[in-house]
Amino acid sequence: EVHLVESGGGLVQPGQSLRLSCTTSGFTFGDYAVNWVRQAPGKGLEWVGFIRNKRYGGTTEYAASVKGRFTISRDDSKSIAYVQMNSLKTEDTAVYYCTRYNITWFDYWGQGTLVTVSS
């Protein structure tokens, strides 16, 4: 059974950093791209970025709102994806989900981890 579990969320002050992890199981992690999607409290879904699998170069793309501050990476040997979030802003407060990207759709999601950026 496919599982994705996010961890690493918490309360941080503006300007600080945080790294989220997405630990996966139940599928061949290296065959898939992984996306991060976030949801601010009471708001809709916002795509953060993704990392392609190694077959497609393992390259990354980001939303404009996080580009230059967030970095997505992956460790295929551990079946884990990460998002390093630097220079956090209050508007980055959200539940962060990792999702498996199956061709062009998000077919499995983690349960999410809450990041709160506040002084």
Next chain:
Amino acid sequence: DIQMTQSPSSLSASVGDRVTITCRTSQIINNYLNWYHQKPGKAPKLLIYAASSLQSGVPSRFSGSGSGTDFTLTISSLQPEDFATYYCQQSYSTPLTFGGGTKVEIK
């Protein structure tokens, strides 16, 4: 960026009703359109991918149609477990974008 316009933003319906939600994109995306629903406090769940393909395990009362810029999600007979917020999402180009959501509530 491709803009996604979902309508209505909310609706009230009764169990057994036929419900239709529409999604319009700001440019042609062929069939790179997916639908999800989300219940409070839970992660979104994939319902329809590639505009009209039913995700495995999703009840057949859900269907999707459309191509180009106009898409529709239909629930043929609303069930109690279908009360949720529904989102469309395009995968034609980055940044990947979502519609604003349609909240389906009990009448």
